[in-house]
Amino acid sequence: MAIQRFDPRARLTFYACLAAAVLIANDWRALSGFAALGIATFLFAQLPWSRVWRIWAGALIFIAAITAVNLLFRSPLEAAQQALRALAMVAVSLAIVLTFDPAVIGVTFRRMGVPDRLAFALDLTARFAPMLARDFRQTVDAQRARGYELEAHRGDLRTLFAVGRRLAPLFIPVVVRAVLDSEDRANAMDLRAFGTAPRTWLRSLHLKPADYGLIGFSILVLAAGVASRLLLG
Amino acid sequence: MADTDRICATNLSYTYARRSEPTLDKLSVALRAGELTLIVGRSGSGKTTLARCINGLIPYSYRGGRLEGRLSIFGEDASALSLAQRALRIGTVLQDPDKQIVATRVYDELAFGPENLGLPREAIRERVNEAAARLRIAHLLDRETHTLSGGELQRVAIAGVAAMRPRALLLDEPLASLDPPSAWNALQLFRQLANEGIGVVMIEHRLREALRAKPQHCIELDRGTVTFEGDVAAFASRYEPPQLPLLPCRTTPGEEVILEFQDVSFRYPNAPRQQLSNVNLTLRSGEVIALLGANGAGKSTLCRIAIGLLRPTQGKVCLTGVDLRALTVAQAARQVGYVFQNPAAMIFASTIGEELSFGPRNLGMSELEIRKAIDQALHTVGLSDLSLAQSPFGLSFGQQKRLAIASVLTMCPRVLILDEPTAGLDEESAHAMLGQLLTAERRPETVVMVTHDLRLARQLATRVVLLADGRVIADGTPEVILGDADLLARARLLAVEDGYPTL
Numbered sequence: 001m002a003i004q005r006f007d008p009r010a011r012l013t014f015y016a017c018l019a020a021a022v023l024i025a026n027d028w029r030a031l032s033g034f035a036a037l038g039i040a041t042f043l044f045a046q047l048p049w050s051r052v053w054r055i056w057a058g059a060l061i062f063i064a065a066i067t068a069v070n071l072l073f074r075s076p077l078e079a080a081q082q083a084l085r086a087l088a089m090v091a092v093s094l095a096i097v098l099t100f101d102p103a104v105i106g107v108t109f110r111r112m113g114v115p116d117r118l119a120f121a122l123d124l125t126a127r128f129a130p131m132l133a134r135d136f137r138q139t140v141d142a143q144r145a146r147g148y149e150l151e152a153h154r155g156d157l158r159t160l161f162a163v164g165r166r167l168a169p170l171f172i173p174v175v176v177r178a179v180l181d182s183e184d185r186a187n188a189m190d191l192r193a194f195g196t197a198p199r200t201w202l203r204s205l206h207l208k209p210a211d212y213g214l215i216g217f218s219i220l221v222l223a224a225g226v227a228s229r230l231l232l233g
Numbered sequence: 234m235a236d237t238d239r240i241c242a243t244n245l246s247y248t249y250a251r252r253s254e255p256t257l258d259k260l261s262v263a264l265r266a267g268e269l270t271l272i273v274g275r276s277g278s279g280k281t282t283l284a285r286c287i288n289g290l291i292p293y294s295y296r297g298g299r300l301e302g303r304l305s306i307f308g309e310d311a312s313a314l315s316l317a318q319r320a321l322r323i324g325t326v327l328q329d330p331d332k333q334i335v336a337t338r339v340y341d342e343l344a345f346g347p348e349n350l351g352l353p354r355e356a357i358r359e360r361v362n363e364a365a366a367r368l369r370i371a372h373l374l375d376r377e378t379h380t381l382s383g384g385e386l387q388r389v390a391i392a393g394v395a396a397m398r399p400r401a402l403l404l405d406e407p408l409a410s411l412d413p414p415s416a417w418n419a420l421q422l423f424r425q426l427a428n429e430g431i432g433v434v435m436i437e438h439r440l441r442e443a444l445r446a447k448p449q450h451c452i453e454l455d456r457g458t459v460t461f462e463g464d465v466a467a468f469a470s471r472y473e474p475p476q477l478p479l480l481p482c483r484t485t486p487g488e489e490v491i492l493e494f495q496d497v498s499f500r501y502p503n504a505p506r507q508q509l510s511n512v513n514l515t516l517r518s519g520e521v522i523a524l525l526g527a528n529g530a531g532k533s534t535l536c537r538i539a540i541g542l543l544r545p546t547q548g549k550v551c552l553t554g555v556d557l558r559a560l561t562v563a564q565a566a567r568q569v570g571y572v573f574q575n576p577a578a579m580i581f582a583s584t585i586g587e588e589l590s591f592g593p594r595n596l597g598m599s600e601l602e603i604r605k606a607i608d609q610a611l612h613t614v615g616l617s618d619l620s621l622a623q624s625p626f627g628l629s630f631g632q633q634k635r636l637a638i639a640s641v642l643t644m645c646p647r648v649l650i651l652d653e654p655t656a657g658l659d660e661e662s663a664h665a666m667l668g669q670l671l672t673a674e675r676r677p678e679t680v681v682m683v684t685h686d687l688r689l690a691r692q693l694a695t696r697v698v699l700l701a702d703g704r705v706i707a708d709g710t711p712e713v714i715l716g717d718a719d720l721l722a723r724a725r726l727l728a729v730e731d732g733y734p735t736l
Contacts, residue, residue: 139578191288197350200350
């Protein structure tokens with residue numbers, strides 16, 4: 001059963017509990033268990049490898065770098081604990097964030113008791129983020145089509161750094177464009193009467209027995225984190 | 234008719250910030266509920282500005298300008314209504330549908346307005362399905378909005394506003410990116426809405442098609458003032474379709490193959506079907522090719538593959554014999570110029586001068602060459618009177634379109650690909666610009682025009698390629714292809730009025 005089948009509220013509860021447990025726990029055995037749970041959640045998400053391998057590569061490089069620094073100043077066990085903690089967080093974050101449908105963010109938080117205005121704000125953010133990303137890609141594509149070199153040759157790190165350097169001059173115009181675009185989007189929403197009346201959220205959410213099961217399991221995970229801290233230090 | 238049934242502008246003037254001349258100059262019009270009003274005028278005549286005054290984007294979004302005169306919306310003083318309050322009364326379809334889309338999925342996009350009205354869920358679903366059926370986009374409901382073609386996006390934008398059932402509908406060039414059958418569907422819808430008592434105001438350059446919606450009321454603007462106001466019969470009697478002469482000299486295709494598509498197929502990740510299937514095309518020097526096809530046929534995808542922005546999932550593209558996979562987009566751009574369908578995607582610099590010099594500078598051209606190329610390009614697109622220090626963001630959509638073309642022309646490409654070059658331009662200006670481009674001394678060797686305009690294709694192209702459902706279904710001379718009504722019907726390029734009621 002893919003994790004997407006659970007109600008978004010149950011998924012968020014699980015995410016919050018596992019993240020809290022990972023932050024609370026400090027014992028390598030508990031952290032190993034949470035890291036395994038995070039990886040299992042990631043596998044349950046059934047995300048296509050082509051979509052996530054770059055993120056994983058970046059995250060693993062980051063974790064390795066942090067571990068190397070920790071080894072200089074802390075014991076190997078402490079470094080391993082930090083690595084396990086980071087691994088658990090990356091795995092569960094990818095699983096939850098990448099499977100969350102932006103269209104249900106507003107209604108999810110509204111049904112979790114968040115006030116209407118804040119739910120609107122979260123919904124707006126969810127709507128804007130992919131559009132801004134798409135507009136950014138479009139702007140960059142348009143400049144590449146006008147002869148601006150932004151492609152790295154495969155595996156060539158020097159070219160990769162050169163690409164980074166060459167992206168810099170585009171940054172300000174792209175940000176300016178993003179600001180103008182977001183104003184356009186805000187206008188487009190106003191032109192569709194956004195915020196004039198109490199809103200109906202078309203999507204309705206219903207918790208099923210499996211969702212209650214996941215919420216219960218999430219509480220157990222949190223309890224395990226607290227217990228490990230109290231019992232194992 | 235009572236004021237409560239009209240949108241009335243009285244002595245309305247508007248001057249944009251940092252401009253001395255007013256764009257609207259003491260303009261007075263009355264737009265009535267239950268009527269279809271057609272507003273026409275050349276690019277820059279003030280049509281979109283009038284629309285912005287009515288829907289409230291002026292003054293709420295365009296700050297620093299000077300608005301004078303009186304505007305009342307169904308009996309209420311417009312200045313007392315916020316942007317969103319006006320939206321409850323007037324639905325707006327913007328000139329650039331891309332800027333109108335706020336949801337990631339088509340269904341959510343159509344539901345967005347009714348959700349904001351606080352309607353019950355069942356009523357929202359009913360409205361979404363009704364709007365989708367009216368615009369014939371039910372098959373798109375599950376699609377993600379960023380995967381839609383320009384024409385599909387346009388239909389979704391119209392449906393999203395129609396689903397709100399406002400008292401008036403303000404449509405700024407709603408047909409600009411639509412293929413003829415989709416345009417006809419949209420026109421039928423506008424007519425139907427007007428018959429149902431909604432005031433429909435349509436700003437449109439595609440006059441011949443717009444007149445088929447049988448507008449009761451026509452307004453012509455020129456330099457911000459009303460030069461004609463009356464019924465459609467009076468308007469039609471004074472309207473003369475511009476004479477579009479054939480090019481003075483049609484070039485004969487050369488032997489040199491510049492661009493070659495070899496068995497090219499393409500599918501977007503996670504897309505249910507291929508966007509292009511086994512396309513084989515050879516583009517030679519001296520050709521002016523009209524790439525025709527209905528909305529979503531794969532025309533823009535083919536263009537993006539031609540410059541390497543998308544890589545084929547199967548087959549290959551060769552540019553002067555070199556496999557495009559061996560070149561970066563920037564390297565391909567030295568020979569292939571691509572003007573995006575939407576100028577807003579291209580324009581990014583703070584001045585027109587920087588915008589125009591960006592491409593040639595990337596190619597390493599000297600300042601003298603750049604200066605010369607800019608002058609030539611501006612002359613070709615009819616924007617010579619613009620100051621290079623001016624911001625490109627203040628230009629009208631049509632002017633931005635021409636600037637985008639000029640910014641690619643300055644790179645002197647061998648192949649020029651124009652994606653919907655006439656969108657946002659009146660017929661006469663569009664033809665004059667393309668005629669100028671195709672007869673210029675330093676013209677591109679090969680020109681590809683993506684268009685739905687069969688008349689334009691007949692007048693300007695030396696070759697026509699028809700795309701349908703991602704496949705090339707015909708490739709030949711304009712006389713042969715455009716004379717074959719069955720073929721055009723198969724490519725969904727003929728509207729019901731052209732004798733194909735099944736479309």
